[in-house]
Every structure is written in C-alpha cells, then in structure tokens.
Amino acid sequence: MTAVKVRLAQGTPCWVSLMTSDQEGAMAFYGALLGWEFTPGPTPLGAYVRATLNGAKVAGIGATPARTGHPVEWTTYFAVDSADDVSQRIRECGGTVAVGPLQAEHAGRLAIAADLSGAVFGLWQGEEHIGWEVVGEPGAPAWNELLTSDEPAASAFYGAVLGRSVVESDAAAVARGEDDATLVVGGFPVAGIRRSTDLRDGPPRWRVHFAVADTDLTVRRALQLGGRVLVGPHDTPYGRVARLTDPQGGRFSVVQT
Structure with a gap:
C-alpha cells in the first residue's frame, strides 16, 4: 500500500x-x-x-x-x-x-x-x-495501461506531451506478458503502453486496474452484482488479473498483486 x-x-x-x-x-x-x-x-x-x-x-x-x-x-x-x-x-x-x-x-x-x-x-x-x-491497497487503483494498435506512435506522443521518458520493453519481457513500453517518471514505471488488436479491448483506450485481495472471489461477486466477465482470472507478470464490465458496460480490470 x-x-x-x-x-x-x-x-x-x-x-x-x-x-x-x-x-x-x-x-x-x-x-x-x-x-x-x-x-x-x-x-x-x-x-x-x-x-x-x-x-x-x-x-x-x-x-x-x-x-x-x-x-x-x-x-x-x-x-x-x-x-x-x-x-x-x-x-x-x-x-x-x-x-x-x-x-x-x-x-x-x-x-x-x-x-x-x-x-x-x-x-x-x-x-x-x-x-x-x-x-495498491485492495479497492484502490493499482495500474493504468494504454491499449493501442500503434505503440511506437503512442509512446512518442505521450513522451512529448508529458515531457517524460518512455522505455521500450525487450522482446522477452513482451513475450512474458509485460507491456510493450512503460512511461517512466523519476526512474520508476508509472503506466504501461500495450499493443493490442484484441476485439474485446474495443477501440484504443486507457485501461484501469483496481487492486483486490482475491481476483477469483471478486469476479464471482461482480457477476452477482450484475457485472460481466470479458476475460476470466489468469496469471500475469503483474499478478492475477481479470477483465470485467460494470452493469452499465464500463470496462475495468482487477489485479491481485
């Protein structure tokens, strides 16, 4: 936290x-x-x-x-x-x-x-x-990443607009499931940029992750509350992640770090 x-x-x-x-x-x-x-x-x-x-x-x-x-x-x-x-x-x-x-x-x-x-x-x-x-505490924001079909152009744009470094990931890191590039402030990664052609992601957008204590339990609870599962719980380099929507269609992700 x-x-x-x-x-x-x-x-x-x-x-x-x-x-x-x-x-x-x-x-x-x-x-x-x-x-x-x-x-x-x-x-x-x-x-x-x-x-x-x-x-x-x-x-x-x-x-x-x-x-x-x-x-x-x-x-x-x-x-x-x-x-x-x-x-x-x-x-x-x-x-x-x-x-x-x-x-x-x-x-x-x-x-x-x-x-x-x-x-x-x-x-x-x-x-x-x-x-x-x-x-980083369960219930609070944990990570933000941009989903885009043109990662190099996005990296150049945000680096120039925000006046910060954008560091490209190596091929091995991307293959493990890490973001293609990372926005860095003061030597620390603060947001990711991920190349995506997954239709479930929709048009280019920033994806918000909220920290949770138990991803699987959170998914079951979201369904009970009228939400929907886009991608079920799965392990990533950042923790166990699921992608959901709220009852009105708002998309978000949860991560058990």
Whole structure:
C-alpha cells in the first residue's frame, strides 16, 4: 500500500474517473465490489462524487446527460504542472483537447483530451485536491495501461506531451506478458503502453486496474452484482488479473498483486 500525501510529479497517473449513464447504479456496484463510500465532488461537468476507501479518496464517478450516447468509460488522469501548457502541447503533437482547460472549483484545473488514435485521457493540475490518496491497497487503483494498435506512435506522443521518458520493453519481457513500453517518471514505471488488436479491448483506450485481495472471489461477486466477465482470472507478470464490465458496460480490470 502507498499513501499519497503530496501532488504527484508531472506525467504520473493521479486519478481515475468514470462517466456513466447511471450514477446511482454505478455507486451501488463499485461500493459493494470494492468497498467504496462516496462524498460530493466538484461539478463543472455535472453531477459528480468522489469514491473513498477507509476515508482516502481513490476515484470519481460522474453522470452523463441522458440520451447523449456518451460511452460509459473509465478515464485516467495524469498529474501536470500546468493544464494549459500541456493542453497546448497536445494540440501541437496532433492530439485533440475536447474539454477545457477549466477550473473545477477550488479542487484544481482539468482538461480532457484524446491522443492520435482517439484514446481519451485527462490532465489534472491539483490544487486543494491532489488526486488519489492511496494506491495498491485492495479497492484502490493499482495500474493504468494504454491499449493501442500503434505503440511506437503512442509512446512518442505521450513522451512529448508529458515531457517524460518512455522505455521500450525487450522482446522477452513482451513475450512474458509485460507491456510493450512503460512511461517512466523519476526512474520508476508509472503506466504501461500495450499493443493490442484484441476485439474485446474495443477501440484504443486507457485501461484501469483496481487492486483486490482475491481476483477469483471478486469476479464471482461482480457477476452477482450484475457485472460481466470479458476475460476470466489468469496469471500475469503483474499478478492475477481479470477483465470485467460494470452493469452499465464500463470496462475495468482487477489485479491481485
């Protein structure tokens, strides 16, 4: 378990947020599955709550307007020193800034963008809210990885936009199931980039992993709560993993480290 008490360095994932067509249903599902409780959050984009684990903030759940067709999806946010400066680099590197930068009350400044392949991600310039307050504990975020058909282009994009190193994995590591490349901040891996042509992954996107104490038990519980299994429990270099959806279709993974 890692407690987070200071603003994370630029380029480090610092928050995950679900936008869903059924906020109350999502709160019931994730609350029962991961042990979350909820507190009100800032509302620049509509109704929004923060999920807490033993009082520590770990994620957000927002409501999409009815009948917009907006996909139910988790979004990974990266810590940045200036959301405005990084947004400008996104445009210069060929990406798209869809929302913001805008102020989320006194919590911080955010933007929502898409990379060259259309994978959506967020920027968070923390002020009163620095991001998640615990990682690696069951119920908290554990890892974020980009699924893309063009790993070299994605690696170049995120390295340039975030001003951080992206390290390519060797062939033996990829064959073992590790990510094709890793975003590195301060000498430590903080996120993965994985080449994927698996139709179950859907279009390019950032995949969120939550830590759990028992992957197999979590999968059974998710099914009881109305979720769905995309890929059943299996062992990986990172731990025992399963890929699931919530009842509204939001995709996420769980990992028993």
